[in-house]
Amino acid sequence: GAVVSQHPSWVICKSGTSVKIECRSLDFQATTMFWYRQFPKQSLMLMATSNEGSKATYEQGVEKDKFLINHASLTLSTLTVTSAHPEDSSFYICSARDTTGANVLTFGAGSRLTVL
Amino acid sequence: EDQVTQSPEALRLQEGESSSLNCSYTVSGLRGLFWYRQDPGKGPEFLFTLYSAGEEKEKERLKATLTKKESFLHITAPKPEDSATYLCAVQLHGSGNTGKLIFGQGTTLQVKP
Numbered sequence: 236g237a238v239v240s241q242h243p244s245w246v247i248c249k250s251g252t253s254v255k256i257e258c259r260s261l262d263f264q265a266t267t268m269f270w271y272r273q274f275p276k277q278s279l280m281l282m283a284t285s286n287e288g289s290k291a292t293y294e295q296g297v298e299k300d301k302f303l304i305n306h307a308s309l310t311l312s313t314l315t316v317t318s319a320h321p322e323d324s325s326f327y328i329c330s331a332r333d334t335t336g337a338n339v340l341t342f343g344a345g346s347r348l349t350v351l
Numbered sequence: 352e353d354q355v356t357q358s359p360e361a362l363r364l365q366e367g368e369s370s371s372l373n374c375s376y377t378v379s380g381l382r383g384l385f386w387y388r389q390d391p392g393k394g395p396e397f398l399f400t401l402y403s404a405g406e407e408k409e410k411e412r413l414k415a416t417l418t419k420k421e422s423f424l425h426i427t428a429p430k431p432e433d434s435a436t437y438l439c440a441v442q443l444h445g446s447g448n449t450g451k452l453i454f455g456q457g458t459t460l461q462v463k464p
Binding site for chain 1: 383385387392393394395396397400438440442450451452453454455456457459
């Protein structure tokens with residue numbers, strides 16, 4: 236079945252630094268990927284829709300300059316948290332849909348970001 | 352405003368004690384309703400997609416049903432390994448080209464042996 240890989244699975248950084256998270260579709264092509272954020276014991280909140288070869292579409296309230304998304308190929312999207320602060324600490328999860336297959340979103344295992 | 356509400360927030364069952372999880376939705380136009388399972392510290396794992404009222408799908412001890420206002424996830428004779436958070440999500444008409452999902456807050460199920 237479809238597999239989505241995220242890297243790193245966890246990262247700790249100092250306040251003010253930038254962190255990049257990668258999301259790869261391993262065995263299928265994804266023209267669209269999604270980035271979600273999840274706080275402890277809460278559900279997934281959609282941050283943005285990542286479109287291959289074009290600009291990402293951000294949800295209301297999500298800072299575009301804070302969360303940079305690049306989708307340069309059909310198998311890779313990256314989320315960069317710029318000038319991270321402790322309030323950015325969260326679980327970030329990406330998902331992708333095989334555009335040639337069933338209408339199912341496959342999720343990555345998530346990336347735990349801790350900003351000190 | 353499109354909304355997805357799950358209940359209960361948490362559920363504790365004894366092994367073998369069947370129960371149901373509820374997902375009610377108020378949306379402008381439903382294209383599909385999805386159920387996912389999420390284990391702690393991991394990404395959601397796909398369970399079912401339902402597209403029309405009256406549709407049912409089964410997988411092992413789980414059965415999902417759909418009406419025009421809500422969906423139920425029935426768990427029959429659960430086992431401890433069924434312990435997880437179950438997430439319901441809706442996909443709206445118009446978002447079908449991208450597959451965007453709106454999630455409920457989840458039901459955390461604990462099954463005790």
